[in-house]
Amino acid sequence: MIRAEDLTKRYADGTLALQGVTVVIRPGEMVGLLGPSGAGKTTFLRLLYGALQPTAGRLEVLGNPMGQLSPAALRRLRRRVAVISQSHHVIPNLSVLHNVLIGRLGHLSTGRSLLALARTPPEEVQRAYRALARVGLAEELFTRAEALSGGQQQRVAVARALVQGASLILADEPVASVDVRTAETVLEVLRELHQQGKTVVLSLHQVDFALAYCTRLLGLNGGRLVYDGPPKEIEGLEIYRTEEEVRDDHGRAPAFERTVFEPRV
Template sequence: MNAPSPAAPAAAPVRVEQAAVAYGARRVLDGIDLSIAPGERVAVIGPSGAGKTTLFRLIAGLVKPAEGRVHTLGRDTAALAGRRLARLRREVGFLHQQDNLVPQLRVVHNVLMGRLGHWWLPRALLSLLWPQDIGRARAALARVELADKLWALPDELSGGQQQRVAVARLMVQQPRLVLADEPVSALDLRLGREIIALLCGMAARDGVTLLVNLHTLDLLQGHFDRVVALRAGQLFWQGAPAQISQHLLRELYGAEYRALHLDEMELPA
């Protein structure tokens, strides 16, 4: 009997090939080559203006490459429009610095907004009057330890709790790829660690590929498979978190190095 053929390796959820983004004459990203493996957890770091947020928008199909190609979840983003682009965005979860909760709606409604891309318009509108999948929302809130806040309003919650609700919204969306753009920069270090642990735990449990734009480098260790560093719109360095040194950070951050207190991190020289 012939042995079964080995399964073909899964395609990279993110593949960026010599991509550039320009606003007028100014290049925000230039010559970016990057591939992210299925289920990989990647932190993106770099000084202000390095192009980190633009990279996330490029991957999500929110901006088109001026040069090069970007394939997200197997699709060439430059060729997408209309329903095909909407379908991609349904499979890509975005988490921002601000949680983007609707303050007039209760937590259950905000969580179920993650399902809007999966529902027909009549069901989505009906859900604003009466939540259409309370069990799913309750289960997601239980995973972020907020099961008792189902009917609360966002302004009744702390900042950390609001960001947990945003993570629960991602969970009900069931994306294949999550892009978290500085999701904890408005939180203190303890709460930031909790949110990063939640995101990485969700990614591991649900088989989701995760990219996180991090401002606080104390959160790198113990959560991420790889770190990608951008400087001046170009890929400066990539490697394992354990490979980061003070010398690397001085070169990467330049004038921001001491202002961000990076010299206080316990790293090899």
């Protein structure tokens, strides 16, 4: 599904955001990316859907060599990948319904998509409605997407992922800007997609959610992969600490760490 070998990304300003990441993600996994701010989580996800090109190393997504794809091949790949990003969740001046339906039209140009939306078959509208109801947005069907809060817009993106029929779902902090109950709904929807055999890769800041929902965790720190394994073994690991903190601290974990790694009760 995803094969990264020595994957490295350096931004134009010289920032080394990802360094030598080697990982294989198999179909049907639900993988959580953990790590402090700036660790490289968003960079990794953006490389996976071809929004960024690798600087060095190799990356294969659904059998496609990333960084060497023609625009047409990249468009074909993106039909099979649903993206829930940290920003740009929705097309602001379209209704919530149309934002969800557009997930089915990834293969068309924007102009053609708009035409297709105008004559959407009723069963497609039903599907979109069910997906929106699933994420608690049934009431907002005809609201213009720009009138929703950030967290609601992100849930529209989750509903879009539900109807898109993608085989790979990439979600960048899908629960960062929602309350705990909504976060659980969103994660349950992602788990449902995973249980249908889809591969889900999501970044998270809350370790307790990662422990409860993911089948495997990847820990990033300073652009390096510092943990790859089952959720239960990550507890107590210090992926959130800078090298300096580890050196300074002589074995006493700072309060922040204790909160972050508190197991779910």
